[in-house]
Amino acid sequence: MATYKKRGYKPETKAEKQEFDEQESTTAEVFSSLDEGASRSEEWVSRNQNYILGAIGVIAISVLGYLAYSQFVVKPKETSAANEMYYPQQYFDQALTSTTAKDSLFTLALEGAEGKYGFKDIIEEYSGTQAANLANYGAGMSYLNMNKYQEAINYLENFSSDDAILGALAKGGLGDAFMQLDQPEDALGYYEAAVAHSTNDYTTPKFLYKAGVTALEMGDKDKALGFFQRIKDEYPKSENAGSIDAFIGMAKSGA
Secondary structure, three states: OOOOOOOOOOOOOHHHHHHHHHHHHHHHHHHHHHHHHHHHHHHHHHHHHHHHHHHHHHHHHHHHHHHHHHHHHHHHHHHHHHHHOHHHHHHHHHHHHOOOOHHHHHHHHHHOEOOEOOHHHHHHHOOOOHHHHHHHHHHHHHHHHOOOHHHHHHHHOOOOOOOHHHHHHHHHHHHHHHHHOOOHHHHHHHHHHHHHHOOOOOHHHHHHHHHHHHHHHOOOHHHHHHHHHHHHHHOOOOHHHOOHHHHHHHHHOOO
């Protein structure tokens, strides 16, 4: 076992001198190895300092570039796109409540007029912005109301939202479009997706009802009964609950 040697210590016996010399030798070897390792590290840094500085520079430029892009490109683009949405959104809202000239109003919302952008222009000019995403919803719903179902599908499939109402309406709109194209299986899938998207008193019973009717038309009475029963049990005060007993009766007959 090694013993602690005070500074200035001198071995008294031959055995102590031998042990002292061995320890001194080991210590020298350790420090020599450390010196060699440090020297090699310094040499490597010296040889590769241009690459190291270059890499640091690239990282710094990338970070600064991203911050500058966000500040001077993305934010102004988002602001400009949001401002452009005001014009087509006005016509879209008017079309939803109008009893006449609905198609004309939806067309103005889609195409724009008098130098103002429509939904389609915003999608093209401001790709990647939140406004362009919302414009996909507006364009899809406009085409759906104009009975142009494939066009509605094309735009609504490019829209995404975590919003409880808007996200469900978009998926339900896809269901409506596929139903009109006589593709009930696809329609049912989107109605179910609309139900799963969020739970609320507006969209959930609405699309449970559409899912139930679609399943009933497809001959899947068990599945239809499940949708209708949920309306009766969970949303008894909803608009769709008014005639739900009749639909439950149809689903149970021969089920």
